[in-house]
Amino acid sequence: YEVITAAEVTPGDVNEAHMMVGLIDSHQQNTETSVETVVADSKYGTIENYLGCWDRGIRAHIPDLKEAQGRSGLRGGIFSDDVFIYDKQTDTYTCPVGKKLKPKSLHVSRQSIDYAASKSDCRVCDLRSQCTRNKAGRTVKRHLRQEEINYMRAISKTTLSKIDIRTRQHLMERSFARAKRYG
Secondary structure (H helix, E strand, O other), rough: OOOOOOOOOOOOOOOHHHHHHHHHHHHHHHHHOOOOEEEEOOOOOOOOHHHHHHOOOOOOOEEOHHHHHOOOOEOEEOOOOOOOOOOOOEEEEEOOOOOOEEEEEEEOOEEEEEEEOOHHHHHHHOHHHHOHHHHHOOOEEEOOHHHHHHHHHHHHHHHHHHHHHHHHHHHHHHHHHHHHHHH
16 A cells, blocks of 8 residues: 555664564554565575564565576586585485585574585595685585475565565555655
8 A cells, every 4th residue: 555654764874674574563463453465576585584574473475586696506616515415314415516514513693504515525626726726625505494485485486475575575665656756
């Protein structure tokens, strides 16, 4: 209906993507209704926002920021983490040539685990120049809640999500134009 139900004014150096969960809470308080779906542009497609929606039982129709920034496939000539296949049963990743990466270190503050290939496997690998520049070999980071993140990213790729994102673009651009026109 093009009615703005929550807003937050911040300095220019504040990343507005970090404001989304607070805006959801404000909207719910202001309208006395619960949010079923959040629709936003890709700058809001962060791990923090996906998990914030997951925790509240909200569908996130938000394009993935990682994909919008073009981080799939090769990045700077190096394979992205996406080309490594995770096996839940063995808690390992498999690299493009079939070698296993095993859990190496837990980072509590980042809520992630680093998986590492053996140094000897990487040292003799034909794809080393495309895979890593690290002398110790390749590592892949996995978030502790990676399955939930993957689920929310999958929702963002559905047909319904894409329709909502296109609709949002038209509604928001009109609201922004009106706000600018009337100061």
